[in-house]
Amino acid sequence: MVIIMKSSASEAEIRSAKEAMEASGVRVMVSKGSETTILGAEGNAAKIDREKMEQYPGVERVMLVSEPYKKANRKYHPDDSIINLPGGKTIGGKKLAIIAGPCSVETDEQITFVADCVKKSGAAALRGGAFKPRTSPYSFQGLEDKGLEMLRRAGDESGLPIVTEIMDVEHIDAFEKYVDVIQVGARNMQNFNLLKRLGAGTTKPILLKRGLSATIEEWLMSAEYIMASGNNNVILCERGIRTFETFTRNTLDLSAVLAVKQQSHLPVIVDPSHACGKAWMVEKMSMAAIAAGADGLMIEVHNDPPHALCDGAQSITPVQFDSLMGKIRALASVVGRDID
Ligand code: PEP
Numbered sequence: 275m276v277i278i279m280k281s282s283a284s285e286a287e288i289r290s291a292k293e294a295m296e297a298s299g300v301r302v303m304v305s306k307g308s309e310t311t312i313l314g315a316e317g318n319a320a321k322i323d324r325e326k327m328e329q330y331p332g333v334e335r336v337m338l339v340s341e342p343y344k345k346a347n348r349k350y351h352p353d354d355s356i357i358n359l360p361g362g363k364t365i366g367g368k369k370l371a372i373i374a375g376p377c378s379v380e381t382d383e384q385i386t387f388v389a390d391c392v393k394k395s396g397a398a399a400l401r402g403g404a405f406k407p408r409t410s411p412y413s414f415q416g417l418e419d420k421g422l423e424m425l426r427r428a429g430d431e432s433g434l435p436i437v438t439e440i441m442d443v444e445h446i447d448a449f450e451k452y453v454d455v456i457q458v459g460a461r462n463m464q465n466f467n468l469l470k471r472l473g474a475g476t477t478k479p480i481l482l483k484r485g486l487s488a489t490i491e492e493w494l495m496s497a498e499y500i501m502a503s504g505n506n507n508v509i510l511c512e513r514g515i516r517t518f519e520t521f522t523r524n525t526l527d528l529s530a531v532l533a534v535k536q537q538s539h540l541p542v543i544v545d546p547s548h549a550c551g552k553a554w555m556v557e558k559m560s561m562a563a564i565a566a567g568a569d570g571l572m573i574e575v576h577n578d579p580p581h582a583l584c585d586g587a588q589s590i591t592p593v594q595f596d597s598l599m600g601k602i603r604a605l606a607s608v609v610g611r612d613i614d
Pocket residue numbers: 377403407439458459460461483513548
């Protein structure tokens with residue numbers, strides 16, 4: 275249940291409606307938006323007497339919320355959430371945020387070079403995997419701790435915040451130390467223990483990728499796990515889902531961007547690289563994602579895609595990335611967005 279207060283409601287009226295809800299045994303989340311204050315019940319709202327609440331002074335409307343996610347729900351928080359990155363960049367709101375970098379950190383030279391290039395082109399953050407979830411145990415698994423250190427150095431030298439994937443709760447301390455945005459990969463979207471530990475153990479932004487076969491509701495429930503455990507800084511990332519189609523690596527579900535933005539206040543970005551698996555599709559799908567309302571993109575950029583240790587086929591070069599950024603800049607003004 276959410277209670278929408280009148281814009282004229284006084285602090286005392288808000289407090290008394292909140293206390294009346296709490297008296298029914300629920301916790302109340304107070305969200306002060308640009309227009310109004312919203313009181314959201316967490317827990318068993320069935321005990322709250324709806325008609326009685328409608329009579330409280332200052333109450334505009336009482337709404338029942340059928341969705342199982344609360345903190346992630348737009349009904350509880352009508353304004354878009356804006357997530358702050360170190361250095362002043364943001365994800366969400368009017369400004370588009372483009373995250374770029376290689377699938378995996380390979381060498382100091384590689385990650386530093388790519389960081390410089392994408393920074394010059396206008397990226398908001400640098401990505402690079404150090405712990406890689408590979409389908410085969412015989413494939414390159416990432417440079418692990420060394421990779422984290424290299425990524426951190428490249429981030430510091432270029433001035434870009436860094437984004438990298440966590441695979442295990444045992445790495446949370448190291449990520450807390452080295453990483454600016456912690457990515458939860460598609461394969462771990464329903465690793466509930468990891469989600470809970472990230473929610474309770476850090477306030478760093480969590481980039482939550484959609485699972486390979488996750489419904490939109492399951493994806494939002496995973497965001498809810500992180501938020502319910504204490505970390506509201508969640509960014510969602512659509513990266514394609516499994517369908518019967520095999521031409522592309524996955525099928526980019528752009529309608530999910532609209533669905534999630536309707537249902538949730540959390541920012542949503544799109545990863546066209548993993549969605550399509552083909553470098554030549556990245557530019558057009560990036561533009562489509564921005565046109566569909568995505569708050570940003572995550573794009574794999576490699577200095578030498580044919581020799582990349584991971585995901586070369588879907589990686590674009592720094593030159594291609596620069597050209598893509600020019601097109602996104604032109605598109606941004608058409609769709610009412612800003613970009614640095
Ligand atoms: C990645 O970003 O490198 C990655 C492994 O992505 P996903 O979890 O979407 O497959």
